[in-house]
Amino acid sequence: MTSNSPPRVLGRGSWAEARRIADVLRKETIGGALLLIGAVVALIWANSPWADRYHAMTAFTVGPHALHLDLPLAMWAADGLLAIFFFVAGLELKREFVAGDLRDPRRAAVPVAAAVGGVLVPALLYSVVNWGGAVQGWAVPTATDIAFALAVLAVIGRHLPSALRTFLLTLAVVDDLLAIVIIAVFYTAHLSLLPLLAAAVPLGLFALLVQRRVRSWWLLLPLAFATWALVHASGVHATVAGVLLAFAVPVLRSTGPGPGLAEHFEHRFRPISAGVAVPVFALMSAGVAVGGLDGLAQAARDPIAVGITLGLVAGKPIGILLATWLVARFTRARLDAGLAWIDVVGLAVLAGIGFTVSLLIGELAFGVGSDADGRVKIAVLAGSLIAAALATIILRTRNRAYRQLYEAEQVDRDRDDVPDVYQR
DSSP, X not given: OOTTSOOXXXXXXXXXXXXXXXXXXXXXXXXXXXHHHHHHXXXXXXXXXXXXXXXXXXXXXXXXXXXXXXXXXXXXXXXXXXXXXXXXXXXXXXHHHHTSGGGSHHHHHHHHXXXXXXXXXXXXXXXXXXXXXXXXXXXXXXXOOHHHHHHHHHHHOSOOOXXXXXXXXXXXXXXXXXXXXXXXXXXXXXXXXXXXXXXXXXXXHHHHHHHTTOOOHHHHHHHHHHHHHHHHHHTSOTHXXXXXXXXXXXXXXXXXXXXXXXXXXXXXXXXXXXXIIHHHHHHHHSOOOOOHHHHHHHHHHOHXXXXXXXXXXXXXXXXHHHHHHHHHHHHOOXXXXXXXXXXXXXXXXXXXXXXXXXXXXXXXXXXXXXXXXXXXXXXXXXXXXXXHHHHHXXXXXXXXXXXXXXXXXXXXXXXXXXXXXXXX
């Protein structure tokens, strides 16, 4: 795409970026399957005769008391394991804007605008439903769970064109950044400046070492843990430390071609994030006593649950579609050949799958184990399942077109290992 050509709503991007994103999505799809397994196990366990054992496990306290880190396992999962998740998200975000296709503002405009719209409209719908009530949960329906969404895509089919996969991933990456900003700004109950200022010391040392391309785990991990512990002690949610550490890692190599340190760390930590951190968090957080049909009926009338479900199922797609259309309208952005606006609709509906970050924000807004937190979990699960079902119906109708586009992207007549469509 030349500098004078209009931006693309669903652009294919470069071959290097498409190849990298395909590798990322394969890992996240596996993580999404493990996430679903963890969530199903938690739900079954919490609604079984052994539910008390589930709650005893999540409430089991472990950690050094002297450092005020004697925390329940559920909190270790939310504050500790999700810090790894946000570290990987931060690496991905920085790489996209420094070395990826999003370093071009014209390419970045569409997914960034879509992500912002997908946060504003769900928050507005929730706030309208809960006006004068539990408005502190406004951010719960704003997050997209990329692992869950990719697990759904894996069920729909393996032949999605790269433009759709790229759009979904970049949308989710920006969405993660907005989520961590929301958590840091709006869900910090108390702020202790001394530990927060002290966190700058290990964070600065970590940044100094990684800028010098130091990879020694015995140097970096203690500094990362110290940063995390001090941010946790400050009252700011500890997952913010993961993003700060990620932003300190250089993306580009100091000399010569090849991947930078950020890509090296992402390659090492993404399997831990997708295969361990997020599934264990799902196991620790998704267990809620539904209460049978009566419980579901009560949740269906509860303003918190209604606001969250409405935000995920309607707010997310409306916000993403409206923002995308506005960008296309005022920048003359156009769709890639073979794609249609129904494809944007399908991805926008799929983005209504909120799980990991939605559950985390629900716990921060209402308190772990509270009645409202239980209604949040039911609503997040219900809204995500509805969004998944609707997206499946919409995207399945386009399977034939997707297969043709996918097959065209595999043609390499000159056998140079770069598909011909990326050389035009």
